[in-house]
Amino acid sequence: DAGITQSPRHKVTETGTPVTLRCHQTENHRYMYWYRQDPGHGLRLIHYSYGVKDTDKGEVSDGYSVSRSKTEDFLLTLESATSSQTSVYFCAISPTGVAGYTFGSGTRLTVV
């Protein structure tokens, strides 16, 4: 999607290893979000950011940490990956934090 890029697009990792997913935006939007998508659960919020170095937890934050040192980058880290973290991860951005998310194309993560 224009203005927001997620990397990598696909990753397979082993249980217990750390993993970092990157979300990069060129829109200069203040708000950034990490969601995970699982069948039957829709999209669930992991963490979000409302400014550089300003982050907060979402609904399913256990086992995840985030960092935002620049407006354009929002990193999601799985400290020690588990099989339950196998999922598709989406980053979203918003200019106002009220409406109008733009989602990235997602990262498919498999933990074996």
Place this chain on the structure above:
Amino acid sequence: QQQVKQSPQSLIVQKGGIPIINCAYENTAFDYFPWYQQFPGKGPALLIAIRPDVSEKKEGRFTISFNKSAKQFSLHIMDSQPGDSATYFCAASYSGNTGKLIFGQGTTLQVKP
């Protein structure tokens, strides 16, 4: 209280039919209700959204109906086409919530030619 419940989980209609997807919520503080459309391998994209001061909103073939007293809202797709085959998510948020959207479970729609 923060949940948004979506039904049905899947839906199959013939071309030209009118699929209807329903969502219900509990938190009366919610004041923004968007619908997202997602194609395989892509991220969700905003389709249409409504605020509770109106009961209906139309954009092209897509209509949201909103029932504030019942705490329900639904998406109707008029004259559905095979290209509408996708997964649809309803969501809800409220002012001051830093834009955090609570999503429903999703509905996979198939429109047969």
